Amino acid sequence: MNDVITMDHGSGGKKSASLVQEIFLPAFANDALNALGDGAVLEGGANLVMSTDSFVIAPRFFPGGDIGKLAVCGTVNDVCMAGGAPKYLSLGMILEEGLPLDELRSVAASIAKAANEANVQIVTGDTKVVERGKGDGLYINTAGIGFLRHPGLSRERMREGDAVIVSGFVGDHGAAVMLARAELGIKSSLCSDCAPLTAMCASLAACGEAVRVLRDPTRGGVATALNEFVEDTPLCIELTEDAIPIRAETQAGCDLLGLDPLYCANEGKLVAVVDKEKAEEALAAIRRAPYGENAAVIGTVSARSPGHVLLLTRAQGTRMLSKLTGAELPRIC
Amino acid sequence: MCLAIPLKLISVDGAQAVGEAAGLTRAVRVDFIKEPKVGDYVIVHAGFAIERLRKTEAEASLKAWREVADAGE
Amino acid sequence: MPESKALLQAIQAVDVPPVTLMEVCGTHTMAIAKAGLKPLLAPKVTLLSGPGCPVCVTPARDIDACLTLSARPDVILTSYGDMLRVPGSARGDSLLKRRALGADVRMVYSPMDAVEVARENPCKKIVFLGVGFETTAPGTAIAVQTAKESGVKNFYLLPMLKRLEPALRALAASADFAVDGLLCPGHVASILGENGFQYVARSLRLPAVIAGFETEDVLLAVYRLLLQIREGAPALENAYPRAVQREGNTLAMATVETVFTPCDSLWRGMGMIPQSGLALKEDYAAFDAIKALDVCFEEEKPSACRCGDVIRGALPPEKCPLFGVCTPEDPIGPCMVSGEGACAARYKYGGSV
Numbered sequence: 001m002n003d004v005i006t007m008d009h010g011s012g013g014k015k016s017a018s019l020v021q022e023i024f025l026p027a028f029a030n031d032a033l034n035a036l037g038d039g040a041v042l043e044g045g046a047n048l049v050m051s052t053d054s055f056v057i058a059p060r061f062f063p064g065g066d067i068g069k070l071a072v073c074g075t076v077n078d079v080c081m082a083g084g085a086p087k088y089l090s091l092g093m094i095l096e097e098g099l100p101l102d103e104l105r106s107v108a109a110s111i112a113k114a115a116n117e118a119n120v121q122i123v124t125g126d127t128k129v130v131e132r133g134k135g136d137g138l139y140i141n142t143a144g145i146g147f148l149r150h151p152g153l154s155r156e157r158m159r160e161g162d163a164v165i166v167s168g169f170v171g172d173h174g175a176a177v178m179l180a181r182a183e184l185g186i187k188s189s190l191c192s193d194c195a196p197l198t199a200m201c202a203s204l205a206a207c208g209e210a211v212r213v214l215r216d217p218t219r220g221g222v223a224t225a226l227n228e229f230v231e232d233t234p235l236c237i238e239l240t241e242d243a244i245p246i247r248a249e250t251q252a253g254c255d256l257l258g259l260d261p262l263y264c265a266n267e268g269k270l271v272a273v274v275d276k277e278k279a280e281e282a283l284a285a286i287r288r289a290p291y292g293e294n295a296a297v298i299g300t301v302s303a304r305s306p307g308h309v310l311l312l313t314r315a316q317g318t319r320m321l322s323k324l325t326g327a328e329l330p331r332i333c
Numbered sequence: 334m335c336l337a338i339p340l341k342l343i344s345v346d347g348a349q350a351v352g353e354a355a356g357l358t359r360a361v362r363v364d365f366i367k368e369p370k371v372g373d374y375v376i377v378h379a380g381f382a383i384e385r386l387r388k389t390e391a392e393a394s395l396k397a398w399r400e401v402a403d404a405g406e
Numbered sequence: 407m408p409e410s411k412a413l414l415q416a417i418q419a420v421d422v423p424p425v426t427l428m429e430v431c432g433t434h435t436m437a438i439a440k441a442g443l444k445p446l447l448a449p450k451v452t453l454l455s456g457p458g459c460p461v462c463v464t465p466a467r468d469i470d471a472c473l474t475l476s477a478r479p480d481v482i483l484t485s486y487g488d489m490l491r492v493p494g495s496a497r498g499d500s501l502l503k504r505r506a507l508g509a510d511v512r513m514v515y516s517p518m519d520a521v522e523v524a525r526e527n528p529c530k531k532i533v534f535l536g537v538g539f540e541t542t543a544p545g546t547a548i549a550v551q552t553a554k555e556s557g558v559k560n561f562y563l564l565p566m567l568k569r570l571e572p573a574l575r576a577l578a579a580s581a582d583f584a585v586d587g588l589l590c591p592g593h594v595a596s597i598l599g600e601n602g603f604q605y606v607a608r609s610l611r612l613p614a615v616i617a618g619f620e621t622e623d624v625l626l627a628v629y630r631l632l633l634q635i636r637e638g639a640p641a642l643e644n645a646y647p648r649a650v651q652r653e654g655n656t657l658a659m660a661t662v663e664t665v666f667t668p669c670d671s672l673w674r675g676m677g678m679i680p681q682s683g684l685a686l687k688e689d690y691a692a693f694d695a696i697k698a699l700d701v702c703f704e705e706e707k708p709s710a711c712r713c714g715d716v717i718r719g720a721l722p723p724e725k726c727p728l729f730g731v732c733t734p735e736d737p738i739g740p741c742m743v744s745g746e747g748a749c750a751a752r753y754k755y756g757g758s759v
Contacts, residue, residue, distance in 0.1 A: 186357055186359040187357065187358045188357040190357075251355070252355030253357055255338045256359065315442065315443065315625075318442045319439060319441070351653040360515070365658040377515050377539045380518055380545060381545035383544065383597055383658060384650070386648050388648075390649075393647060398413060399409060401626060402416065
């Protein structure tokens with residue numbers, strides 16, 4: 001086998017089959033996938049939850065993860081936020097001619113590891129190869145199916161007085177990936193928080209209806225996710241700056257780049273709005289689960305400024321956190 | 334960028350230095366700092382150190398805040 | 407943070423009528439917004455954001471020249487990130503848009519990065535978009551000197567650097583200038599020193615305090631400005647002595663003088679201001695993108711934008727005829743381009759917060 005992807009690997013012929021046989025099947029083997037049909041026949045009959053996401057991240061390997069782990073966690077977490085217990089994933093890969101096979105193997109291994117931890121199976125997949133220069137090495141699309149475990153999650157159910165919880169340190173993924181970009185010349189030991197939230201959501205499901213709504217604050221960060229909860233509603237979210245867990249290193253990295261941790265992506269965090277009577281119980285449920293040990297109540301739902309997210313600053317000032325407008329660009333001043 | 338956080342110099346080689354804050358390090362040019370030394374805190378703008386922070390004056394700033402604060406109470 | 411709370415109490419206790427203060431540094435504007443200070447200071451103190459955001463004051467015709475350059479196949483443009491979104495004279499046209507359409511536009515963090523891009527791409531012409539104030543000029547000068555000394559002949563500077571003093575003098579000279587005191591930018595003062603800001607008190611007769619960037623730094627400067635206003639005795643005070651010396655950074659100023667010479671310069675929303683820009687000296691003409699690459703500047707097209715008046719405190723943002731047509735997503739004027747500019751803040755946050 002050549003050691004890089006060539007157009008032949010996308011031909012649909014022997015070379016394509018060799019990718020499946022030598023890389024993907026050994027990594028993801030299960031009954032549904034092993035059948036190698038055009039689609040997978042799956043067990044289950046409950047209400048289904050489905051989500052899909054595409055992954056084009058650069059760099060493909062970053063501290064704390066890679067594009068493969070991200071492709072599993074991203075979709076798994078989306079299914080979780082909708083109340084599903086994720087079960088099955090599809091995996092579509094677009095490979096650029098010239099991609100080293102070792103790199104593909106490494107990504108496949110990391111997909112397998114993350115899928116195993118998240119308790120999902122890769123049951124169907126597809127591979128295409130594009131000419132050199134027509135893709136950025138490797139793009140991945142995953143779709144996920146889960147069974148509904150936590151019904152009724154909706155921002156419609158938020159009420160004044162509800163508590164807002166975040167499951168841990170904010171902004172690590174966005175800051176780690178920006179810092180990892182070679183051209184910045186910044187060295188850091190900061191890692192992405194990329195992780196599947198399956199176990200955390202299973203733990204939270206025990207709180208039932210007290211949990212109003214969940215979201216994983218990926219692109220746009222916590223500030224944007226919370227804006228989506230309240231926009232066009234009579235409700236407001238008020239956050240307390242001091243209560244929001246932010247690593248010193250993430251804050252420093254953001255200061256160096258002119259970014260704001262509240263707008264940086266997270267890939268292993270959730271924000272939850274919870275009935276205030278059950279806030280401590282929900283917080284304990286999150287903290288018991290993997291990746292939840294630094295969870296905190298960071299604010300409350302009110303009617304102070306309808307449709308807005310407000311931040312009570314350390315200086316006791318009030319700052320409005322609007323949605324992110326466009327991609328975050330580092331500032332000169 | 335105009336950084337509000339100062340960096341601590343952890344190595345100096347001519348006009349090239351490395352600055353550190355909260356475990357992060359980045360290259361800093363120190364062309365405009367007279368006799369830069371490891372351990373100096375500098376204000377960095379667009380990759381260049383533009384001034385060295387003076388420790389005694391930093392303590393004086395803190396004192397000035399407190400004085401006004403105390404007088405106001 | 408007990409100091410900030412007590413400082414606020416001290417500010418409220420100073421016996422003066424409501425005042426308007428201006429900050430002229432983008433980093434101050436961000437620090438004030440991040441700490442949420444404006445509602446804490448109102449109604450006693452109104453803070454206005456002056457012309458302190460370097461990319462925002464770059465006129466549309468300069469951006470147009472950059473856009474034209476970006477279309478040349480032999481050119482790689484290098485720029486600070488926040489320049490990429492600033493619109494030219496055609497609505498929605500920006501370097502970000504041009505990059506999406508295939509132009510080679512690269513984000514850098516230091517002018518030295520641009521010299522490095524030039525070394526790595528000897529067959530291309532690398533143009534660095536040199537925006538910024540006195541804080542940025544020294545490093546930009548070193549980049550030009552480095553290119554000259556190490557024989558990097560494909561590095562060019564498009565000089566768009568601005569000098570603060572002529573702009574402040576022009577602002578203060580306008581008939582409807584309604585500002586009672588100036589928060590002087592701490593890092594520009596690191597370069598120019600206390601000496602470089604004496605004119606604010608002596609010549610413009612405005613209370614002036616050099617301020618740092620912590621919440622307490624800003625509040626302390628506001629407090630001292632109020633005391634000056636109460637006493638009716640404008641003076642320059644240095645409330646950021648840990649980073650600002652009397653004579654400034656002489657090494658940095660000398661470097662700037664070696665490479666640059668003051669020139670007339672056009673500001674977005676404020677027009678042509680004599681001696682408010684920096685041009686490359688004759689010794690460095692070979693690195694001047696304007697000369698070497700025949701950059702042409704068109705006439706600045708007339709615009710209904712009233713940012714010049716907003717910056718002076720003469721017009722509230724919502725009274726500008728473009729307010730609402732000009733938005734943070736699709737900005738026209740500098741006060742909307744900057745995320746925390748007066749117009750963007752009013753548009754996003756309304757009058758409520």
